[in-house]
Amino acid sequence: MRSVGVEEELLLVDSRTGEPQALSAAVLASVSRQGGKEAEVFEAELHRQQLEFGTRPQTGMGDLAEEIVRWRAEAARHAEGLGAAVVALATSPLPVSPAIGSGERYRWLEEQFGLTTQEQLTCGCHVHVSVDSDEEGVAVLDRIRPWLSVLLALSANSPFWQGKDSKYSSYRSRVWGRWPSAGPVEIFGSADRYHEQVDAMVGTGALRDQGMIYFDARLSHRYPTVEIRVADVCLDPSTTVLMATLARALVETAARQWQAGEPPTRHGVGLLRLAAWRAGRSGLEEELIHPVTMRPAPAEAVVRALFEHVRDALEDSGDVLPVQEGLTALLKGGNGARVQRDLLHRSGGDLRSVVTECVRRTRG
Secondary structure, three states, X not given: OOOEEEEEEEEEEEOOOOOEOOOHHHHHHHHHHHOOXXXXXXXXXXXXXXXXXXXXXXOOHHHHXXXXXXXXXXXXXXXXXXXXXXXXXXXXXXXXXXXXXXXXXXXXHHHXXXXXXXXXXXXXXXXXXXXXXXXXXXXXXXXXXXXXXXXXHHHOOEOEEOOEEOOOOEHHHHHHOOOOOOEOOOOOOOHHHHHHHHHHHHHOOOOOOHHHOOEOEEEOOOOOEEEEXXXXXXXXXXXXXXXXXXXXXXXXXXXXXXXXXXXXOOOOHHHHHHHHHHHHHHOOOOEEEOOOOOOEEEHHHHHHHXXXXXXXXXXXXXXXXXXXXXXXXXXXXXXXXXXXXXXXXXXXXXXXXXXXXXXXXXXX
């Protein structure tokens, strides 16, 4: 059974107004005073209105769910001591002036990328799935490319930007795409070719180091994993678990295809970029681009195609029923973007009420 770990980025907001607050240093100081495992779990992010945590590698999805709920609750507890709250939103619904964190790396990013760095107050969800080798990992990367846009559509949770409706389900994905190394990539064919490409990109001087390889999915430079990076942070922790379960099934399916000698689908990067744009724009509300045909198809049909693509792997891991139930719930009730827009409608247009309710839902 492949292990899975999750990294989630959360927004820090004022508990009364819902406005983002630059309190990550204070929250981390609170964590540090308490000591224990939490000091290793929580980290600062690019902006001081963000807080990140990472789970341990888990093989059981129930264990992963418990960790996600636990660390969200602990983040909330430390924030509450400062009059703040944490909320799992991929962008702030309310206007914000992002504050970049301290440290040489963040200063370099601000100097080199200017407004792109300043505006990157976005929160994602990264899923790490274990692989046996770099060769297997690159074979997986080559074969999961067409399916990543579906994960983006399922997780979309960022309809608002600077107090306005962006008309996107995942505006985070559009903002994140401003980085020059972000997005879908070519077929590499081998681990050697992958590492050559990464080295060449860093060698241009435009990127500081391998940590700035912002591909939609990449080999982790810290762990023996494939890291899938397309998802918005999910409002409900159960959706995060669904993303992790589907990610593991995608990796396992791709590894089996490689072992069986099946070549990757050779969709060009241009088509994959269009599929990602459509997923970020439409979420689950309209048509998506089908990963096999690269033609428009109803979102429900595309989600069903993803499920059928990974069904064998889900059956072997015992995850078929939870995934079926999770996908059915998302298609019926909507992803985070739908929930936020519904909350806005019910509140009579009050974005503060949207944030307040999403704070409550963040804990599950």
